[in-house]
Amino acid sequence: MNAAKTCWGIYRELEHSPGRIGDDAAILKRVGEALAERGFSVELVAADAADAAFETPRANIFAMCEGGAVLDRLKAAEKAGSVIVNSADAIRNTYRHRMIELFAQHHVSAPWSQVVATDASKLRPPAGVWVKRYDFHATQPDDVIYTASENGWHEALRRFAKRGIPFIVGQENVAGDLVKFYGVRNGVLRMDENWFEWFYHRDKGMVGHSFQASRLRQESFGAAAALGLEIFGGDAIIPADGEPVIIDLNAWPSYARYRDQAARAIADCLTERFRRRLRAVAPTQSDP
Ligand SMILES: Nc1ncnc2c1ncn2[C@@H]1O[C@H](COP(=O)(O)OP(=O)(O)O)[C@@H](O)[C@H]1O
Numbered sequence: 067m068n069a070a071k072t073c074w075g076i077y078r079e080l081e082h083s084p085g086r087i088g089d090d091a092a093i094l095k096r097v098g099e100a101l102a103e104r105g106f107s108v109e110l111v112a113a114d115a116a117d118a119a120f121e122t123p124r125a126n127i128f129a130m131c132e133g134g135a136v137l138d139r140l141k142a143a144e145k146a147g148s149v150i151v152n153s154a155d156a157i158r159n160t161y162r163h164r165m166i167e168l169f170a171q172h173h174v175s176a177p178w179s180q181v182v183a184t185d186a187s188k189l190r191p192p193a194g195v196w197v198k199r200y201d202f203h204a205t206q207p208d209d210v211i212y213t214a215s216e217n218g219w220h221e222a223l224r225r226f227a228k229r230g231i232p233f234i235v236g237q238e239n240v241a242g243d244l245v246k247f248y249g250v251r252n253g254v255l256r257m258d259e260n261w262f263e264w265f266y267h268r269d270k271g272m273v274g275h276s277f278q279a280s281r282l283r284q285e286s287f288g289a290a291a292a293l294g295l296e297i298f299g300g301d302a303i304i305p306a307d308g309e310p311v312i313i314d315l316n317a318w319p320s321y322a323r324y325r326d327q328a329a330r331a332i333a334d335c336l337t338e339r340f341r342r343r344l345r346a347v348a349p350t351q352s353d354p
């Protein structure tokens with residue numbers, strides 16, 4: 067098997083795909099098919115069955131997994147010369163405590179947020195606040211709780227402490243319309259040429275504040291760049307002033323509504339990343 071023309075896709079762990087196991091698997095498979103059409107030989111594997119990918123020198127890997135142990139292995143493979151998209155660091159940067167820090171450093175438009183120890187008797191921030199698990203994105207309903215009272219705040223902290231979760235992120239509520247967005251950050255394209263889609267969340271009431279989609283694109287790509295994500299999606303609020311606020315950013319979402327378009331954009335991005343490395347190390351070898 068020609069390792070340069072082979073690539074591995076790693077599925078998201080089932081426990082990190084609450085309610086989205088089918089959609090998460092479907093986008094990885096669709097990307098695999100699009101890469102096969104582009105001349106790659108593709109292997110799709112579960113995060114706990116990815117030894118062959120990790121043991122192959124200079125492997126081409128695209129990854130939806132998120133757990134700490136497999137990210138350590140991805141990082142080691144990256145250091146040894148494999149190309150990994152999204153990178154292990156970028157995936158880890160979506161852990162909420164890292165994300166809020168990086169958003170602050172890079173001046174991403176995001177709500178006031180703070181990491182708080184769940185055993186602290188800290189006063190709640192003023193007004194409504196979202197209490198979120200500090201590391202992973204929600205894997206169960208109790209991972210994100212809205213509280214509007216002092217009692218609710220302490221009860222939320224107690225619930226996380228009881229589950230053995232030592233920290234939460236407390237985040238200011240942003241009033242406005244919830245929008246979901248999906249993007250692919252292909253480094254050879256300009257930001258305005260990159261694939262990007264957004265839509266209103268069907269289950270949430272909305273007012274319909276007017277805003278410029280180009281501002282949402284700009285903030286979303288800025289947020290993705292701050293974390294180092296190439297394949298990303300997230301949530302934003304459009305407040306009354308029309309200036310988008312990024313409240314959440316995820317590595318490699320399910321892209322459910324736009325699977326075919328997204329798969330093509332992702333496959334283009336991956337082809338570029340895998341071939342660029344090929345050209346760098348073996349300029350005489352023909353591209354796949
Ligand atoms: N700061 C916020 N302001 C307004 N709504 C929020 C805020 N944070 C979360 N929400 C609401 O809660 C939902 C879930 O929060 P989010 O941070 O996206 O977590 P996850 O995607 O891991 O469940 C959001 O889609 C949004 O509807």
Ligand SMILES: [Mg+2]
Binds near residue numbers: 300314
């Ligand atoms: Mg979200």
